[in-house]
Amino acid sequence: MRARIPADVERPDRVAFGMTWRQLVTLTITGLLLYAAWTSVATVVPPLVFLLVAVPIAGAAFFVAVGRRDGISLDLWLLNAIRHRHAPHQLVPVNGPITPAPAWVATTHGPGDRLPLPAPLRLPARGITGDGLIDLGPDGTTGLVSASTVAFGLRTSAEQNGLVAAFARWLHSLDGPAQIHVRAQRVDLTYLADRLLAEAPGLPDPSLEAAARSHAAFLKDLAARRELLHRQVTVAVRSTRSPGHTIHQATETVRALSGCEVAARTLGPEDTSAVLADALKPSTHGALVVRTQVADFDESEPL
Incomplete structure (x- = not known):
């Protein structure tokens, strides 16, 4: 069974003559x-x-x-x-009112030869709780869940229907706003290749050393010929009730996504802070450096 979902579920109703x-x-x-x-x-x-x-x-x-x-x-x-x-275009993070410049500071960029003062930066997030929730003040709290991707196109029709059904069950279980954020970032494999080359001479068998050098050459060639991307998927669930209800929603999201064969986990305070920092100041040219231990490297990990 397949259910078609409109691309714009919030499209306003057409009343007459195809108009809202x-x-x-x-x-x-x-x-x-x-x-x-x-x-x-x-x-x-x-x-x-x-x-x-x-x-x-x-x-x-x-x-x-x-x-x-x-x-x-x-x-x-x-x-x-x-x-x-x-609206003001210059915003600064302050807790109180902004102090105007001294009277002896004169400019020609504002009305009356005075430079207009910047406005306070008011972000919806007031802080991060000890449970890793984002405090939104009167708008409640938000919990973040980190999720992996699924190779949907490589599955059979029956498996795809099962994944869609599990994902639909999670959507139907939501009783509050939810957002799925997908971010793609370039992957730099040079660090991992250099680690393989550095530790290859210390391997106990010459065959293992040759395999390590061959794999390092493969990684460098792959990084030179292809643009590798790492997709970071974050699910945000918000609740205007108690923080405990938000934690319950995040936990239920992890449990429901596990039925879609998605590896998910709730984010703690440090991970939530890192996600918010990346969202407020995204890196446009930086690349994600893979710093995995050579002994624990898993080639099946999606990049």
Whole structure:
């Protein structure tokens, strides 16, 4: 059995003529304003002149109502653009009010030859609890779960149906918001290859030394010819109830994902802090260096 899930599950309902309530309200208000303008100037303005003025206005309102950009409606996109234009663009992390610069500091980049003050940086996360939860204040707490990937395309149809059914059971068990974050990062195998070459002379058998050198050459050749990626999957579950309920949700997520053959674990305070640090300051050019012990290296580990 297969269940088709729409790509946009939060798509607003179409009320009439394939339009949403917001689109209908926008067009209705525009029509009423144009009608009110016509009734007030009908005795002094020829109908053709009014029509020449009203058609561009009605066309612009229709374009704003039904147009889309960046996956959202054009009216919301314009509203967000206006908010971004008037919002402060320089934010600093402070606990109290920002002290203005001394009076003898004069600039020419702001109104009245004064440089505008930066605004306080208000992040939704207030801290990390001892259980590894992200404290969101009045919005509750969030627990992070690290998950592995599954080679779905290599499974048979029956196995794929089983994985989909297990994943669907986890989705149906959710009673709060959840987010799946997938991040790809380049992998650098040179460190592991150098470790193999450094420890190859100390192996007890010449055949093992030759195999280690051959494997190190294979890793260097693989890193030179291919761009290896490591996918880091993080599942975030949030609850507005008690922190214990969030911990229960994270634990149930680990248990449910294990039915999908996904190796998952809840993140502690240190791992949660590292995930947040990477999210706030992502590395665009750095590569993940594999620092696995030579004796514990597992070639079946997905990179």
